[in-house]
Amino acid sequence: MLRLIPEKSLRFVAGALAVLLGLAAPAFAASATAAPLLAFSARIAGDDARTRLIIDFDRKPDFKVHYVANPYRVLIDLPETDFGIKAEQLEARGIFSEIRYGTMAEGRSRIVLTAKKPITVALAEVQEEQGAASYRLVIDAAIATKEAFQAQMEKQSWQEATAPATEQKPVMLPGGNAGGPFVIAVDAGHGGIDNGARGGITQTEEKNVTLAFAKALADALNTLPDTKAILTRDKDEFLSLSQRVQLARNEGANLLISIHADTLKQKDTRGATVYTISDKASDSLAASLAERENLSDQIAGIAFVDEPAEVADILLDLTRRETQAFSINLAQSVVSTFKNEVLLINNPHRHAGFRVLTAPDVPSILLELGFMSNKDDEQLLIDPAWQKKVAGLVAKAVGEYRATVVANGG
Numbered sequence: 001m002l003r004l005i006p007e008k009s010l011r012f013v014a015g016a017l018a019v020l021l022g023l024a025a026p027a028f029a030a031s032a033t034a035a036p037l038l039a040f041s042a043r044i045a046g047d048d049a050r051t052r053l054i055i056d057f058d059r060k061p062d063f064k065v066h067y068v069a070n071p072y073r074v075l076i077d078l079p080e081t082d083f084g085i086k087a088e089q090l091e092a093r094g095i096f097s098e099i100r101y102g103t104m105a106e107g108r109s110r111i112v113l114t115a116k117k118p119i120t121v122a123l124a125e126v127q128e129e130q131g132a133a134s135y136r137l138v139i140d141a142a143i144a145t146k147e148a149f150q151a152q153m154e155k156q157s158w159q160e161a162t163a164p165a166t167e168q169k170p171v172m173l174p175g176g177n178a179g180g181p182f183v184i185a186v187d188a189g190h191g192g193i194d195n196g197a198r199g200g201i202t203q204t205e206e207k208n209v210t211l212a213f214a215k216a217l218a219d220a221l222n223t224l225p226d227t228k229a230i231l232t233r234d235k236d237e238f239l240s241l242s243q244r245v246q247l248a249r250n251e252g253a254n255l256l257i258s259i260h261a262d263t264l265k266q267k268d269t270r271g272a273t274v275y276t277i278s279d280k281a282s283d284s285l286a287a288s289l290a291e292r293e294n295l296s297d298q299i300a301g302i303a304f305v306d307e308p309a310e311v312a313d314i315l316l317d318l319t320r321r322e323t324q325a326f327s328i329n330l331a332q333s334v335v336s337t338f339k340n341e342v343l344l345i346n347n348p349h350r351h352a353g354f355r356v357l358t359a360p361d362v363p364s365i366l367l368e369l370g371f372m373s374n375k376d377d378e379q380l381l382i383d384p385a386w387q388k389k390v391a392g393l394v395a396k397a398v399g400e401y402r403a404t405v406v407a408n409g410g
């Protein structure tokens with residue numbers, strides 16, 4: 001059911017959705033500057049045929065309802081909203097198999113209702129409570145036929161904000177950007193509505209660990225001569241995987257380092273892993289991690305778009321291969337710098353089809369710092385002193401990589 005690489009079945013039928021590049025819904029622009037809405041209470045009632053969701057807001061919420069398939073989802077888009085709701089109040093039930101909510105981007109929040117069966121929103125309205133003291137958003141969802149779901153998907157026209165709608169930059173050679181500083185895109189995994197993994201003991205969310213580490217890493221990298229680190233995100237916001245790649249390319253990055261700290265079923269597995277991209281995964285652990293990481297976009301309700309046709313370009317293919325060689329070089333540099341300093345998993349350099357590593361012209365690695373599912377790793381991962389030490393080692397590895405690349409005329 002879950003696939004590593006987007007396939008035809010995940011492609012969107014609605015023509016409008018094929019053009020997923022766009023800006024935030026203009027309807028929300030006006031409220032972006034105001035204080036966020038407060039959702040202070042919620043409840044769900046109903047059965048597996050019809051389910052009602054009620055959310056109370058302090059002010060009148062502007063909202064939009066959208067449908068997305070594979071799996072069947074209803075998206076409720078809202079202006080920036082603080083969700084002061086107890087998790088159990090929005091626990092999935094009735095026809096919903098999963099409910100998520102959180103920040104999408106500056107000034108935008110989203111609720112994603114996932115269902116096992118096709119559904120339709122029979123009612124979606126805002127009711128004013130006595131004297132406009134609060135406002136109640138009522139969503140009634142009921143099961144529908146596949147055809148009805150399909151029909152409402154085709155009828156809707158909306159633009160999802162994914163990658164910035166800029167033209168692709170001309171492809172640069174890896175390690176290019178001649179003359180300017182050496183640019184490293186540091187990518188804090190997950191964010192906003194996508195929390196990532198969660199620590200078993202401290203309940204710390206992966207998105208916060210990755211952000212803290214990314215900031216420490218950017219600081220460490222910026223101490224290297226003639227180097228500029230940029231963060232793909234510097235706060236708790238959602239970025240699609242393609243946005244992360246595009247941000248690195250737009251900045252003319254010489255490297256991209258994506259930071260993660262996931263969980264495994266095997267709670268005793270611990271240590272760091274460095275991933276590079278490949279069509280075929282090095283092992284089953286790598287395959288399942290990539291599969292889960294690649295779900296990030298789906299969690300936020302974003303549809304997969306097929307890779308552009310440039311994939312077939314022969315010159316680009318050469319660049320891609322060269323880039324891959326540089327990525328492997330960097331991964332090996334990180335592994336050897338970590339040795340005896342940071343605990344590594346066995347076979348610490350692995351590879352799989354991570355979508356965040358697909359920039360054809362930016363050597364990229366994904367660094368799993370450790371596993372939030374292991375109690376010892378969890379303690380280290382949330383420790384600022386450990387983060388600082390490891391960030392320093394990654395920066396050292398980048399310095400050594402750069403020395404090699406320059407020595408080889410790259």
Ligand SMILES: [Zn+2]
Pocket residue numbers: 189190196197206259260261262293
């Ligand atoms: Zn992750």
